[in-house]
Amino acid sequence: MYLKSLELSGFKSFAKKANLDFNAQVTAIVGPNGSGKSNVAEAFRFVLGEQSIKSMRGKRTEDLIFNGGESSARGNRASVKLAFDNSKRLLDIDFDEVAIERVIHRDSLSEYFINGSQVRLRDIVELLAGAHIGASGHHIISQGEADRILNANSRERREMIEDALGLKIFQYKREESERKLEKTRENMDKVESLRKEIAPHIKFLKKQVERVEKTIALREELKNIYRQYLKRESEYLALTEKALADESAGPKRDLERLEKELAAAKKALEASKHKDVKSSELISLEARLKSTRESRDDATRSIGRIEGEIASLEKMLARERTSADAETVTIEYSKVRSLIDRVNELLDDISSVPKIRELLKSFLESNKNSKSQNRAGDIEKELKILRDRKIDADKESREKETELAKLSSHYAALQKEIEKEKDSSRDAEKAMFRIMAEENEIRGRLSVIRVREEKLRLETEDFKRELGEGAALIGRDITLYESDQAASAPEERRVQEDRRREIEKIKVRLEDQGGASPDEVMKEYKETSERDEFLAREIADLERSAESLTNLIKELEEKLDTLFSEGIAKINSQFKDFFALMFGGGEAALSVIKEKKRKRGPSAEELAEMGIETGDEAEEGEEETELGVDIRVNLPRKKIKGLEMLSGGERALTSIALLFAISQVNPPPFIILDETDAALDEANSKKYGDMVENLSKHSQLIVITHNRETMSRAGVLYGVTMGREGYSKLLSIAFNDAVAVAK
Ligand code: ATP
DSSP: OOEEEEEEESBTTBOSOEEEEOOSSEEEEEOOTTSSHHHHHHHHHHHTTOOOSGGGTOSSGGGGBOOOOSSSOOOSEEEEEEEEEOTTOSSSSSOSEEEEEEEEETTSOOEEEETTEEEOHHHHHHHHHTTTOOTTOTTEEOTTOTTHHHHSOHHHHHHHHHHHTTOHHHHHHHHHHHHHHHHHHHHHHHHHHHHHHHHHHHHHHHHHHHHHHHHHHHHHHHHHHHHHHHHHHHHHHHHHHHHHHHHHHHHHHHHHHHHHHHHHHHHHHHHTTHHHHHHHHHHHHHHHHHHHHHHHHHHHHHHHHHHHHHHHHHHHHHHHHHHHHTSOOOOOHHHHHHHHHHHHHHHTSGGGHHHHHHHHHHHHHHTSOHHHHHHHHHHHHHHHHHHHHHHHHHHHHHHHHHHHHHHHHHHHHHHHHHHHHHHHHHHHHHHHHHHHHHHHHHHHHHHHHHHHHHHHHHHHHHHHHHHHHHHHHHOGGGGGGGGSOOOOSOOOHHHHHHHHHHHHHHHHHHHHTOOOOHHHHHHHHHHHHHHHHHHHHHHHHHHHHHHHHHHHHHHHHHHHHHHHHHHHHHHHHHHHHHHHHHHTSOEEEEEEEEEEEOOSSOOHHHHHHTTOOOOGGGOTTOOEEEEEEEEEEEOTTSOOOSGGGSOHHHHHHHHHHHHHHHHHHSOOSEEEEESTTTTOOHHHHHHHHHHHHHHTTTSEEEEEOSOHHHHHTOSEEEEEEEOTTSSEEEEEEOHHHHHHHHO
16 A cells, blocks of 8 residues: 555645545545545545646636635645655655645735645656656546547547556656657757858968968978079189189289389389480480570681681781881880880790880881881781680680580480480380280289179179078078088089079968968968867767657657557457456457658748758658547447447446546556446446455545445545535545545
């Protein structure tokens, strides 16, 4: 026995606390009409968690609370407590006695308790479902509802049978799994849409990353080619510099030498400038020579002329004298005396002989015949003048001759000197021409070298610029070219130029790649793709759990189907017997039918609208089916096929047979039968009583009845009365009093 007791307090007509102990397998509740018996059955529904007020004959919750009677006030609270003996762990909870309780107030929702602890309705439902007790009340047959199972449609019927077969627990599980599945799908949709949201960003970032990677590769390429280029170039520059230095050393030395030589030559030429002074001296000397020569010639000429004149005068004089000599002349003594004195005077100096001669001669002349004397005297005077003049001219001539000789020798010496100097300046000039020619040639060579040096300088500048640019583009790494191995094979300069062109090309391509910061792009891409991967994993997880839920649901459905089919088969074998027993023959059976059902999920069309493709398994037009249960009856001696053709009694008998068959297959811990026997005649009441007894072997029975036969099968009887106070009372009664109480 599982049921221990039921306590009602304020529930419907039970204003005062009333208690029923279930100490027997069959408990009968008897009492007059309207005393509140059915309220007891409803109290069971209530405490088990029934949510339909209607099924407890109320419209609102407060209809379940005692509403007051003639002499008693209405209550504000209704509670029902059902106690189980749980020593056999009927309920999956670790207590030997379990009391579940439901309380309602006029103004609030229901409260549920298990052993005094408040719980959720769900906790109660689950706890009871595990014990094959449900709020659906398959084991509570309300008054007038015995044939509910006959009236129900095939689907409802199936549900009632499933419930009775204890399949509810699987259904709960299935529903829970479906809920979870739905939730999982919602989450999948959410995650999918998150992924879709970030997909374009990832695509964009991926392109960026590809560009960045390309840039990195280009940089690497650039670095390599740069290092090769720089290595080669530095070697080339060093070699070229050395070669140019070597090449220019000789010419530079030569040039230095020539400079010295040139200086010497210049000095020599400088010195020859005196030559001009000498030349002009020579010219003036020539002029002087000429004038001196002319003066001498003049002197010579006048000497000749004077000599001619003297000669002619001397002839004239001689003639005069001859004539004069022949004449006698008287001379004054004083004159002769003065002559002798004078001669004596002159004789003191022997060198004055000519003068003496002259003196004597002129004495003679002056004492000549006066006429001829006079003429001779005149001639002599003239002669004297001429002779003086000749003396002067001779002197002059001699002097000029001497001067001429002096000038000539001076001239000759000067000329010689000039000649000599002319020679040495010619040499210097020659040397200068040679030096200049040589210098020209060397300068020509040097200027070729300088052109090459200039080229080298430009190349060195280019090299430095490249180094700078390279370092800016690639980093200081580039300067490590120095540590690179020496470029082995010699190559043409053209190759290096090609390299440089390649460098320029790569630079342009790098510029085209744009300036997104590679680190940031990589980081963002990493983060975003990690998020995407996380979402993908999330989806995979969700898919897995959706799959396992689907599998679970499938398993549960298969299990439900199997258990259901098995259950139906078992019920049928019992139903057949009970039916035959009740009707004294005939046949009855349940049959499982497949019924079309609206699909639970969205249609293929709706799915297509959402952009979800449907596979072949969800072809349009295909309808899901569900199982229903049909009842077939075949009354003995009657040709009745449809349930609707049965009489009230026949309907009652058929449903009782079916209910009992169901209960037999999977006996619930207790069954409540509220006047299920109302329509039975005496003979059938007996059969009903037998079946009650039979059922009570597996389930505790609470029968509400007016039927004496039924009462007789009960171990405990309770009478429900309602007095003037207007509320129901319970009292334990003996069988013998029961019939009386029931009336
Ligand atoms: P019958 O034998 O005719 O089926 P019964 O014994 O099963 O009768 P119930 O239907 O259980 O009687 O009881 C109905 C009685 O309970 C009515 O008299 C009704 O007035 C009373 N009742 C129902 N709800 C309330 C309520 N909220 N407060 C007070 N009384 C109530």
